[in-house]
Amino acid sequence: MLVGTVVGQVWATQKEATLEGLRLLVVQPYLRGGKETAETIVAVDPIGANVGEQVLVVYGRAARHAIGRGHDIGFQSAIVGIVDAMDFPNDAERT
Amino acid sequence: MLVGTVVGQVWATQKEATLEGLRLLVVQPYLRGGKETAETIVAVDPIGANVGEQVLVVYGRAARHAIGRGHDIGFQSAIVGIVDAMDFPNDAERT
Amino acid sequence: MLVGTVVGQVWATQKEATLEGLRLLVVQPYLRGGKETAETIVAVDPIGANVGEQVLVVYGRAARHAIGRGHDIGFQSAIVGIVDAMDFPNDAERT
Amino acid sequence: MLVGTVVGQVWATQKEATLEGLRLLVVQPYLRGGKETAETIVAVDPIGANVGEQVLVVYGRAARHAIGRGHDIGFQSAIVGIVDAMDFPNDAERT
Amino acid sequence: MLVGTVVGQVWATQKEATLEGLRLLVVQPYLRGGKETAETIVAVDPIGANVGEQVLVVYGRAARHAIGRGHDIGFQSAIVGIVDAMDFPNDAERT
Known part of the structure; x- marks a missing residue:
């Protein structure tokens, strides 16, 4: 599970x-120190x-739960x- | 789950x-900035x-679902x- | 499963x-040799x-178990x- | 899932x-461009x-299926x- | 699944x-060529x-099986x- 920035679609x-109508975004994982x-x-x-x-991204069962179309789907x-x-x-760093 | 380019077979x-007759492609993950x-x-x-x-690649249960041969198979x-x-x-970048 | 340092929230x-009220921390994995x-x-x-x-971080079912809200949740x-x-x-190294 | 070369045992x-009698090989993942x-x-x-x-390597449930000793085993x-x-x-590259 | 060297605890x-009494070791994955x-x-x-x-390390269900405390545990x-x-x-290399 990670934080990343949405960079595209x-x-x-x-x-x-089962992917019909799902919005698919491209996320770039967050790295420390710029x-x-x-x-x-x-x-x-x-x-x-x-x-x-910036978004939270999850995988597997957690992702299928979040997608909300049951567990027989083609994305996770x-x-x-x-x-x-x-x-x-x-860090005195705040994003 | 990721985007990549099919480079071979x-x-x-x-x-x-259980892999009989399945088409197996080699995919190179997409990286930003060329x-x-x-x-x-x-x-x-x-x-x-x-x-x-360019294709979308998934793993695990999602892949088994997409393959369509049930969950007792030797690939995911x-x-x-x-x-x-x-x-x-x-980016003003469009692929 | 890994050891890491909590660096932020x-x-x-x-x-x-299902994430309502959960505390989400940012962890930086431990590397050897400083x-x-x-x-x-x-x-x-x-x-x-x-x-x-320094904390122990786990994924998947183990994480859902630790979160304690059942298996139908959006984080793992x-x-x-x-x-x-x-x-x-x-190493004669002790942290 | 990946292609790799068997380099050792x-x-x-x-x-x-549950690992009794299983043959354990060391595989080095294939990289492009030599x-x-x-x-x-x-x-x-x-x-x-x-x-x-060169061999195809899989993980998780697919691997347990391929091993053929049920799902209560200590390797995947x-x-x-x-x-x-x-x-x-x-590539005009053929291996 | 991988081979690694136990470097610490x-x-x-x-x-x-559920982690009570479990021995937790730190393992450094094996790399080729020294x-x-x-x-x-x-x-x-x-x-x-x-x-x-040097030890064999596994994840997920295989690890829960090896730990032997059932599947409702906080480590995998x-x-x-x-x-x-x-x-x-x-390689003419033997470890």
């Missing part, structure tokens, strides 16, 4: 039937996050929260 | 019985992706979508 | 309903860890212990 | 009871792979295929 | 109730491994074997 017309990773995750967005927002990563604030007391 | 004559990883994933392709196409990564477009609004 | 008002990673994990904290403390990483001591006999 | 006399990783995976080999062969990675050929059309 | 007084990673894993040790020994990585020998025929 993916569209797929030809897809597994570093940036080139890696990305694709997550279903059931809560309406926007590009540029999802956005479960939009981050209001992150606080790093020992 | 794998053939195995000697294999676990970077490239040498790592690859092998995923069952139930939807007919071609080399060079699968392609569940062929990407039409990815949009990164803050 | 995350707040999200808009979130999956190295530091920029990667972080977000974990539910059911036991009251503080920033700066959790802090399950606060580290008193780590001992590396062959 | 592991023996353990003192082990979890690169090599120092990381390795240990997988049960139910199909008779040899050192130097397995070799499920011996690769005959990999084809990378856009 | 972790103690936690304040912990999830390389070393700074990353570590924490695993329950149900079989009595010592610092300096475990040591399932103590390595007697690793053989890498094409």
